[in-house]
Amino acid sequence: MEQSILQLEDIDAGYYRREVLHSVSMNLVENRILLLVGPNGAGKSTLLKVIAGILRQWKGKVLFEGRDLDGMSAARRAGIGISYFFQGGEIFGNLTVRENLEIAITSLNGKKFEKKMGEIFKIFPKLKLMETRRAGFLSGGEKHQLALGMIFIREPKLVLLDEPSAGLSPTLVKEVLESIKKMKEQLGASVLLVEQNVKEGLKIADTVCLMKTGEIVKETSPEAIIKEGLLEKLFFE
């Protein structure tokens, strides 16, 4: 049976008095990648902020594993398995690659930690090569991989990714998206992905939601998006 991990019910949200999201409903099935696509300003980041607990919705419900998250802080949501990669990512430049990964999970004992570290290095072989290098000296793409590694090492149940490949070269975009797919397959995570490189995003997505001016206008399969030319309609009509 398909188990739902995240359900959004009729969400309104915005900033000050301006409503940005209008009655957004969505369902993410466990261990799937849902790609959220829409033009600039559609409200994609706003929706992720609501789920992460950074912005409180005005109306409607966010259910995680059937549990209503209303009033729960972003920190507690992270604690119950929701990780959030925001536009730009987050690492500590003065620490080495290894130290960054260490602080991402402080609760594990030595042996368990080494095992986890090994899993992360399997997904991001480049990080292994740079284990003792200071994170501030990594290239843009490597920093992204480290920021993702810090998310993956916590083994979140649900990952919210806001443009994880932004600003990367085409090769690195592919690498980052491939690593997201591995996270789903090897760590069993469920993923809500916002990605401007739609063509690449479609390759790893299981489901696609199209968003326009704060509303989900369509939910469909990656294949249907390509076949029916839905993206052109979304961006140019």
Ligand SMILES: Nc1ncnc2c1ncn2[C@@H]1O[C@H](COP(=O)(O)OP(=O)(O)OP(=O)(O)O)[C@@H](O)[C@H]1O
């Ligand atoms: N902190 C804020 N205060 C006020 N308005 C905001 C704030 N953040 C976003 N907005 C507005 O909300 C609307 C939706 O923005 P949002 O960042 O969610 O769009 P997006 O779909 O993520 O766009 P992009 O593809 O450019 O990242 C935009 O009109 C934006 O100007």
Ligand SMILES: [Mg+2]
């Ligand atoms: Mg955005």
